[in-house]
Amino acid sequence: MQIFENINPLRNWRRQMVRDEKLIGLVPTMGCLHEGHLGLMKQASKHCQAVAVSIFVNPAQFAPNEDLDKYPRTLSDDLAKLSAINCVDAVFIPKVEDIYPTGIHLDVEKQLGTFVEVKGKSHQ
Numbered sequence: 001m002q003i004f005e006n007i008n009p010l011r012n013w014r015r016q017m018v019r020d021e022k023l024i025g026l027v028p029t030m031g032c033l034h035e036g037h038l039g040l041m042k043q044a045s046k047h048c049q050a051v052a053v054s055i056f057v058n059p060a061q062f063a064p065n066e067d068l069d070k071y072p073r074t075l076s077d078d079l080a081k082l083s084a085i086n087c088v089d090a091v092f093i094p095k096v097e098d099i100y101p102t103g104i105h106l107d108v109e110k111q112l113g114t115f116v117e118v119k120g121k122s123h124q
Contacts, residue, residue, distance in 0.1 A: 045087035
């Protein structure tokens with residue numbers, strides 16, 4: 001199992017997989033792995049010749065009042081679990097600044113409600 005903390009070595013690994021005509025299954029996670037994650041990886045290994053996992057706690061997925069700092073980070077335990085299932089070929093563990101080099105920019109528009117139009121049989 002190869003561990004990548006930078007994008008360029010991961011890209012090189014991916015290029016090699018493509019050259020070798022290997023189908024890659026990706027299981028993106030935010031870490032704190034559990035049996036559900038591991039099951040997805042095992043399934044991916046049945047359908048793909050290589051399995052890649054990303055572990056990235058994405059700050060953009062947290063609302064302003066949610067506590068990003070309290071989200072569990074269990075990297076050592078996660079890597080041990082990945083090693084134990086013996087079907088993961090690559091793990092990508094990027095830093096926030098690698099994913100968002102210019103920072104996180106969110107454009108939020110004020111929404112006043114939802115409009116839903118349902119066309120029934122009479123509209124045919």
